[in-house]
Amino acid sequence: xxxxxxxxxxxxxxxxxxxxxxxxxxxxxxxxxxxxxxxxxxxxxxxxxxxxxxxxxxxxxxxxxxxxxxxxxxxxxxxxxxxxxxxxxxxxxxxxxxxxxxxxxxxxxxxxxxxxxxxxxxxxxxxxxxxxxxxxxxxxxxxxxxxxxxxxxxxxxxxxxxxxxxxxxxxxxxxxxxxxxxxxxxxxxxxxxxxxxxxxxxxxxxxxxxxxxxxxxxxxxxxxxxxxxxxxxxxxxxxxxxxxxxxxxxxxxxxxxxxxxxxxxxxxxxxxxxxxxxxxxxxxxxxxxxxxxxxxxxxxxxxxxxxxxxxxxxxxxxxxxxxxxxxxxxxxxxxxxxxxxxxxxxxxxxxxxxxxxxxxxxxxxxxxxxxxxxxxxxxxxxxxxxxxxxxxxxxxxxxxxxxxxxxxxxxxxxxxxxxxxxxxxxxxxxxxxxxxxxxxxxxxxxxx
Amino acid sequence: xxxxxxxxxxxxxxxxxxxxxxxxxxxxxxxxxxxxxxxxxxxxxxxxxxxxxxxxxxxxxxxxxxxxxxxxxxxxxxxxxxxxxxxxxxxxxxxxxxxxxxxxxxxxxxxxxxxxxxxxxxxxxxxxxxxxxxxxxxxxxxxxxxxxxxxxxxxxxxxxxxxxxxxxxxxxxxxxxxxxxxxxxxxxxxxxxxxxxxxxxxxxxxxxxxxxxxxxxxxxxxxxxxxxxxxxxxxxxxxxxxxxxxxxxxxxxxxxxxxxxxxxxxxxxxxxxxxxxxxxxxxxxxxxxxx
Numbered sequence: 001x002x003x004x005x006x007x008x009x010x011x012x013x014x015x016x017x018x019x020x021x022x023x024x025x026x027x028x029x030x031x032x033x034x035x036x037x038x039x040x041x042x043x044x045x046x047x048x049x050x051x052x053x054x055x056x057x058x059x060x061x062x063x064x065x066x067x068x069x070x071x072x073x074x075x076x077x078x079x080x081x082x083x084x085x086x087x088x089x090x091x092x093x094x095x096x097x098x099x100x101x102x103x104x105x106x107x108x109x110x111x112x113x114x115x116x117x118x119x120x121x122x123x124x125x126x127x128x129x130x131x132x133x134x135x136x137x138x139x140x141x142x143x144x145x146x147x148x149x150x151x152x153x154x155x156x157x158x159x160x161x162x163x164x165x166x167x168x169x170x171x172x173x174x175x176x177x178x179x180x181x182x183x184x185x186x187x188x189x190x191x192x193x194x195x196x197x198x199x200x201x202x203x204x205x206x207x208x209x210x211x212x213x214x215x216x217x218x219x220x221x222x223x224x225x226x227x228x229x230x231x232x233x234x235x236x237x238x239x240x241x242x243x244x245x246x247x248x249x250x251x252x253x254x255x256x257x258x259x260x261x262x263x264x265x266x267x268x269x270x271x272x273x274x275x276x277x278x279x280x281x282x283x284x285x286x287x288x289x290x291x292x293x294x295x296x297x298x299x300x301x302x303x304x305x306x307x308x309x310x311x312x313x314x315x316x317x318x319x320x321x322x323x324x325x326x327x328x329x330x331x332x333x334x335x336x337x338x339x340x341x342x343x344x345x346x347x348x349x350x351x352x353x354x355x356x357x358x359x360x361x362x363x364x365x366x367x368x369x370x371x372x373x374x375x376x377x378x379x380x381x382x383x384x385x386x387x388x389x390x391x392x393x394x395x396x397x398x399x400x401x402x403x404x405x406x407x408x409x410x411x412x413x414x415x416x417x418x419x420x421x422x423x424x425x426x427x428x429x430x431x432x433x434x435x436x437x438x439x440x441x442x443x444x445x446x447x448x
Numbered sequence: 449x450x451x452x453x454x455x456x457x458x459x460x461x462x463x464x465x466x467x468x469x470x471x472x473x474x475x476x477x478x479x480x481x482x483x484x485x486x487x488x489x490x491x492x493x494x495x496x497x498x499x500x501x502x503x504x505x506x507x508x509x510x511x512x513x514x515x516x517x518x519x520x521x522x523x524x525x526x527x528x529x530x531x532x533x534x535x536x537x538x539x540x541x542x543x544x545x546x547x548x549x550x551x552x553x554x555x556x557x558x559x560x561x562x563x564x565x566x567x568x569x570x571x572x573x574x575x576x577x578x579x580x581x582x583x584x585x586x587x588x589x590x591x592x593x594x595x596x597x598x599x600x601x602x603x604x605x606x607x608x609x610x611x612x613x614x615x616x617x618x619x620x621x622x623x624x625x626x627x628x629x630x631x632x633x634x635x636x637x638x639x640x641x642x643x644x645x646x647x648x649x650x651x652x653x654x655x656x657x658x659x660x661x662x663x664x665x666x667x668x669x670x671x672x673x674x675x676x677x678x679x680x681x682x683x684x685x686x687x688x689x690x691x692x693x694x695x696x697x698x699x700x701x702x703x704x705x706x707x708x709x710x711x712x713x714x715x716x717x718x719x720x721x722x723x724x725x726x727x728x729x730x731x732x733x734x735x736x737x738x739x
Binding site: 097140143144150151152154155158162165166169238239253256258259262263268316369373376404407408413424428 | 715
């Protein structure tokens with residue numbers, strides 16, 4: 001029997017009574033083809049679906065286009081001498097339930113297709129006089145040939161409910177007026193691509209901030225990724241030099257800082273670099289400076305400080321990760337280079353670096369992505385500040401921290417969602433371009 | 449690197465280079481160790497407040513630790529510790545199962561959904577985490593998991609639900625186990641389930657330990673999801689939010705040295721776990737890259 005011919009169209013065309021019946025009564029095809037239990041389960045799912053749709057689903061979908069119109073009302077209650085509030089529509093809930101209903105409908109459609117094909121397949125099996133798998137066979141196969149279904153169902157459900165549904169919900173928010181601006185927190189409406197235009201428009205206030213934040217995000221990500229990478233590698237090379245004494249001791253000194261939880265180190269650094277913090281006190285006591293250095297209030301200095309502290313956090317980490325790979329570099333390459341009279345700098349730039357770039361391209365890309373989305377470092381160190389008067393984005397805000405401020409602090413949900421989508425678009429471009437140019441593109445391990 | 453030619457006698461130039469390298473390492477090590485040493489000293493500092501006139505403490509005391517572990521009125525550290533422990537035990541169990549299941553399926557089984565799943569995981573990884581955070585909050589609210597003890601379940605769900613996307617390192621490790629071992633077992637009549645539980649998992653002890661530990665550590669070091677979910681419910685705070693709160697304006701003068709003590713207490717177990725598992729991490733990493 002040909003697998004290709006098992007499809008919905010053929011099932012409807014040459015299906016027998018039961019197979020065709022399952023187009024309406026789901027599970028009928030299994031019920032009629034000796035798989036009673038499965039058939040009943042599928043039918044129960046269909047009944048549950050229609051009950052859901054009848055009680056809530058159709059209402060949820062019908063509210064999606066308008067997102068609710070009924071404002072919360074205030075009625076003066078003479079008897080109690082108070083204002084009583086009448087429940088109005090809550091657009092945020094309507095949108096959420098609408099999105100969830102769409103996913104439920106998509107799920108039932110997928111189940112419908114699967115059960116049509118399965119019914120047709122069972123029918124063919126019976127027609128060809130072959131054995132129909134019993135329930136016991138099916139359960140057995142879930143632990144053998146179909147183990148992936150058993151293992152991956154729960155993780156996939158988790159991802160669907162807590163990653164994909166929230167993402168779709170947030171993406172749809174970008175196209176609404178859901179924002180504290182103009183008081184659209186309870187009742188809001190579809191707004192098309194207005195917010196996108198606002199963010200991209202360089203002349204507007206929000207647009208100007210967006211381009212500033214974007215520029216700094218990219219500069220930050222480049223510095224944070226490549227400086228850490230190269231300096232971490234240099235440190236690993238220096239420690240692993242043949243003449244370096246006490247390798248384990250040096251390594252321990254640096255690894256110690258990695259072992260402390262990152263948010264703790266970052267909070268400590270923030271306090272240490274305050275105007276009256278430990279660093280300024282130390283420098284003043286040593287007589288190096290008179291006035292405290294304004295680490296967090298001067299925009300340029302704050303940026304440099306953040307990159308420097310990120311080096312402090314990141315270099316030992318890179319050192320750990322690259323040490324093993326560095327030792328895999330074939331020794332003959334170095335021999336040959338030394339024969340030709342190359343110095344250490346030349347060897348580093350002509351052999352070590354290209355080799356490492358070749359092998360660790362996927363790691364570099366993921367650390368670049370991680371840095372663009374690096375929330376902790378900015379939020380805990382500078383909090384995005386210093387901030388100009390009238391701006392929502394500070395001078396050191398990344399797109400993610402700005403997104404956080406816009407949604408959690410300011411409640412500009414639609415703008416926040418737009419920023420999130422823009423971040424995704426930028427990351428997609430960066431990743432695609434670098435993957436296509438990297439050696440591991442065709443290799444499966446490119447996903448590492 | 450450049451000194452293999454001089455085998456026996458070191459030339460003066462080489463000695464100078466060696467001296468400079470060690471000097472550089474010493475300076476760097478000082479830069480890296482100093483902040484950590486400072487926080488340890490601060491945790492024993494007798495005088496309160498975040499900012500002092502001197503770099504080194506004037507007096508030493510154990511009171512900061514005593515206050516941290518016994519004060520149950522203002523910031524109840526023991527309760528935060530208990531909350532975090534419960535959350536991390538549950539989320540660690542769930543996410544270890546998720547990560548290893550997905551990694552094994554993707555490494556060993558062949559099915560239609562395999563490539564699309566890996567592509568999807570990569571695409572989802574490009575969205576900033578906070579985009580989903582707000583919506584996750586609304587979903588948990590609709591499920592009634594944002595009030596009282598529900599917050600704890602909500603946090604467990606948030607920390608473990610999406611871990612099926614972080615399969616890369618484990619899958620890389622599973623890929624390096626020769627398939628011929630599985631095939632031999634299948635020839636002898638083992639099912640895929642038996643191969644997974646009796647052969648692959650015992651052979652992958654390093655990566656299992658690595659997965660368990662990273663999953664266990666996540667609730668201790670995350671503070672932003674916990675902050676959004678707990679809001680003002682002080683009885684549900686985790687350690688990370690507690691430490692963060694100690695540095696806020698209203699507490700910092702009284703609690704700064706306790707914060708240092710808490711940081712030290714939290715860092716010790718994490719540091720031990722980390723030092724223990726870093727070699728597994730490096731193994732997983734190189735395994736993954738070598739493919």
